[in-house]
Amino acid sequence: MSLPKVNAVVVGSGAGGAVAAKCLSAAGLRVVLLERGPQVNAGQATHDILHSQYDTSGELGCGPALAANPRTYRLTPEQRARRIYPNQGGYGRTAACTGGGTPPYGCMAWRFAEKDFRLKSLYGVPAGTTVEDWPISYQDLEPYYTQAEYEIGISGRAGANPFEAPRSQPYPLPPLPYDRGGRVFARGARALGLHPFPLPLAILSRPYDGRPACIHCNACERFLCEVNAKSAMHATLIPKALATGLCELRTGCMARELRVDARGRARAVAYHGPDGQLQEQPADLVIVACSATETCRLLLNSKSKLFPEGLANRQGQVGRHIMDHTGGAGLPGFFAQPIYQPSGPGFTAAVADFVHARGAPLNGSMIATMAELRQPLAFAENCGGRFGTHPWGLRAKQFVRHYFRRTVGLYAPGIGLPTENNRVDLDPEVRDAWGIPVLRVTHRAHPLEVRSSYFFRNRMIEILRAAGAIEALLPRPASEAEIERAASHIRWGGLGEHQVGGCRMGRDPKTSVLNANCQAHEVENLFVADGSSFPSIGGFNPSLTIQANAYRVSAYIAREWRGGAFRT
Amino acid sequence: MPDTGITRRKFIGLLGAAGMPRSARRRGARAGTAKQKAAPGYQALTAEQVSTLTAFAEQMIPADADAGAREAGVGHYIDHILAGAQRSKLPRYAAGLAALDQTARSLHGRKFAQCTFQQQTALCQALEQGRAPGAAWRKISGQRFFTLAWRHVLEGYYGAPANGGNAGYASWHMTGFLPPRRRRAVKR
Numbered sequence: 001m002s003l004p005k006v007n008a009v010v011v012g013s014g015a016g017g018a019v020a021a022k023c024l025s026a027a028g029l030r031v032v033l034l035e036r037g038p039q040v041n042a043g044q045a046t047h048d049i050l051h052s053q054y055d056t057s058g059e060l061g062c063g064p065a066l067a068a069n070p071r072t073y074r075l076t077p078e079q080r081a082r083r084i085y086p087n088q089g090g091y092g093r094t095a096a097c098t099g100g101g102t103p104p105y106g107c108m109a110w111r112f113a114e115k116d117f118r119l120k121s122l123y124g125v126p127a128g129t130t131v132e133d134w135p136i137s138y139q140d141l142e143p144y145y146t147q148a149e150y151e152i153g154i155s156g157r158a159g160a161n162p163f164e165a166p167r168s169q170p171y172p173l174p175p176l177p178y179d180r181g182g183r184v185f186a187r188g189a190r191a192l193g194l195h196p197f198p199l200p201l202a203i204l205s206r207p208y209d210g211r212p213a214c215i216h217c218n219a220c221e222r223f224l225c226e227v228n229a230k231s232a233m234h235a236t237l238i239p240k241a242l243a244t245g246l247c248e249l250r251t252g253c254m255a256r257e258l259r260v261d262a263r264g265r266a267r268a269v270a271y272h273g274p275d276g277q278l279q280e281q282p283a284d285l286v287i288v289a290c291s292a293t294e295t296c297r298l299l300l301n302s303k304s305k306l307f308p309e310g311l312a313n314r315q316g317q318v319g320r321h322i323m324d325h326t327g328g329a330g331l332p333g334f335f336a337q338p339i340y341q342p343s344g345p346g347f348t349a350a351v352a353d354f355v356h357a358r359g360a361p362l363n364g365s366m367i368a369t370m371a372e373l374r375q376p377l378a379f380a381e382n383c384g385g386r387f388g389t390h391p392w393g394l395r396a397k398q399f400v401r402h403y404f405r406r407t408v409g410l411y412a413p414g415i416g417l418p419t420e421n422n423r424v425d426l427d428p429e430v431r432d433a434w435g436i437p438v439l440r441v442t443h444r445a446h447p448l449e450v451r452s453s454y455f456f457r458n459r460m461i462e463i464l465r466a467a468g469a470i471e472a473l474l475p476r477p478a479s480e481a482e483i484e485r486a487a488s489h490i491r492w493g494g495l496g497e498h499q500v501g502g503c504r505m506g507r508d509p510k511t512s513v514l515n516a517n518c519q520a521h522e523v524e525n526l527f528v529a530d531g532s533s534f535p536s537i538g539g540f541n542p543s544l545t546i547q548a549n550a551y552r553v554s555a556y557i558a559r560e561w562r563g564g565a566f567r568t
Numbered sequence: 569m570p571d572t573g574i575t576r577r578k579f580i581g582l583l584g585a586a587g588m589p590r591s592a593r594r595r596g597a598r599a600g601t602a603k604q605k606a607a608p609g610y611q612a613l614t615a616e617q618v619s620t621l622t623a624f625a626e627q628m629i630p631a632d633a634d635a636g637a638r639e640a641g642v643g644h645y646i647d648h649i650l651a652g653a654q655r656s657k658l659p660r661y662a663a664g665l666a667a668l669d670q671t672a673r674s675l676h677g678r679k680f681a682q683c684t685f686q687q688q689t690a691l692c693q694a695l696e697q698g699r700a701p702g703a704a705w706r707k708i709s710g711q712r713f714f715t716l717a718w719r720h721v722l723e724g725y726y727g728a729p730a731n732g733g734n735a736g737y738a739s740w741h742m743t744g745f746l747p748p749r750r751r752r753a754v755k756r
Binding site for chain 1: 627628629630632634649653654689692696697714715716718719720722723725726727728730731739740742743744745746747
């Protein structure tokens with residue numbers, strides 16, 4: 001069934017799609033915003049980890065539904081891919097609900113470093129990788145970072161991070177104060193001559209834009225916020241888009257394919273409505289923002305006579321150069337004194353001294369405190385076991401009882417690189433509950449990512465030791481020989497929630513899917529507004545950069561929009 | 569999903585008509601209810617399965633000054649999910665628990681729950697390391713069953729009481745996850 005034509009369809013209501021829907025409807029375009037998941041709101045918030053976005057054995061609080069959304073995964077192209085589900089490692093999930101990944105996310109709101117946009121120029125192309133520069137610079141994105149910080153509501157202190165790229169405006173809100181874990185971390189970092197600072201967070205430290213300040217409840221990362229102090233898209237930009245009167249949100253709608261006209265322009269989005277029926281929504285423009293993995297899947301599934309290998313994929317670039325923070329590392333430090341306090345968000349401090357500096361592989365990354373181990377279940381699963389075995393028995397119980405309150409967890413996203421073999425494509429056999437071919441993820445960590453992981457593990461050991469963590473419970477720093485061995489036998493990989501790339505933006509249509517405005521080289525009225533356009537990932541959580549880039553792309557579309565068909 | 573009036577779970581059910589979820593559900597339901605009767609107070613597990621499972625759970629989290637897995641109601645949590653959202657895993661439990669009993673019988677002449685605590689510990693270690701003896705483990709990997717059940721025990725013990733386990737918020741008071749219980753009346 002074909003529906004009345006609109007100006008633009010935005011597929012996906014997450015960090016990128018919500019920005020596009022808000023900007024385009026504010027600019028006067030009639031917009032339909034499609035979201036595969038259900039509507040979520042603060043009233044559905046829970047403090048129950050078993051119904052949150054943590055990987056438990058059951059369904060994820062914000063989706064996607066496990067059985068309905070399989071994928072397949074393999075380490076290398078030679079292997080046979082095995083079926084995996086969204087609560088398993090390597091799948092590369094983002095939440096499926098209004099706001100995409102943002103309702104349960106941890107809210108870190110980083111700007112990338114200036115050098116993150118010029119990786120190839122600065123470091124060359126390491127063997128086996130496809131590292132590339134961005135076609136835009138940090139300066140091109142800066143005004144949109146500022147716009148995102150103000151419209152979305154970010155708390156932080158300008159200049160607190162001495163390594164931060166130049167900014168035109170301070171943050172709209174002061175930072176959240178350090179909690180005890182943050183103070184312990186900052187003490188250790190300062191003792192080593194590092195420069196700790198309060199994390200930039202998409203969590204309101206003061207009332208802002210009609211929403212209340214954080215109430216410091218104990219269920220933040222991987223939980224819905226019960227008061228909408230988290231600046232997630234379902235609480236911020238989606239209501240603003242709807243308030244224009246020009247944007248219609250349709251939830252429970254799973255996009256199946258994009259359809260083209262005789263001239264190869266995007267004509268309509270075919271999607272399954274909540275009742276499973278296939279609908280067709282025609283539009284002048286299509287903006288895809290389904291997350292790096294799902295955007296690639298939608299384009300690859302959009303096969304036609306003019307695009308037999310998928311839309312905008314004549315050069316076979318869709319699904320390539322996809323990456324995540326595979327070099328990530330997390331480490332707990334156990335202390336003699338109690339540190340835990342039952343108040344959130346549980347992550348408040350960071351250092352950025354190792355970003356593009358101090359011997360870190362390539363771009364390096366920040367190091368921050370994390371909330372993961374502040375849940376008894378997560379703590380019991382991850383701590384207290386000898387290496388290679390599950391924590392169980394009386395000793396494990398005693399460890400959990402004593403150290404749950406005496407722990408500071410640190411996390412570094414590490415580096416992530418696009419490589420020649422890593423990609424997503426369509427699995428030849430497996431289909432999802434809608435009968436749509438699912439993604440086959442081929443991903444193995446690059447040796448430099450493994451080095452990054454050990455490098456940051458060693459730095460975290462130093463910081464925790466300087467902060468006074470119990471020496472006997474800290475792992476021994478890895479030696480160069482151990483790192484070398486690990487980097488030569490890599491058996492791990494897989495995508496996570498920071499997935500970016502897959503529809504790279506660039507100047508050369510042979511090696512990129514999108515131009516610098518994130519417009520498909522091959523399809524003039526097709527844009528991509530999520531992280532799949534990123535040529536590199538940086539050493540930071542990517543959501544604010546996805547949002548800033550979506551503001552930039554939307555500003556371009558609004559500027560060039562002439563009514564009716566889109567011209568370049 | 570307020571705009572359509574369909575809850576997420578129902579939505580998944582609707583989609584299931586087209587694909588995998590339903591077949592998995594039917595398989596689980598048959599294995600659980602057709603032949604054997606659930607133990608009193610339980611929905612999916614038989615009395616025999618409950619006794620083996622709670623003995624295993626007590627090995628994972630034994631009682632000391634704080635409640636162990638049995639007292640905290642972990643068996644009820646696992647029964648609850650096997651009767652509901654995770655019913656597709658019931659056949660794996662049926663096979664795993666039967667194999668555990670069979671191995672205990674061949675080694676010690678008794679069911680797992682009737683073995684001494686030390687015998688049970690040794691058997692759990694063997695299971696975790698994939699070296700539990702017995703033909704029964706040819707049907708189901710001992711290591712995989714251990715990981716599955718271990719994870720469920722932790723969920724039941726450390727998760728919210730609303731899910732059936734962690735009776736009396738035992739683990740949350742034990743860890744200090746909850747603010748300490750107020751001991752004295754407020755001073756005037």
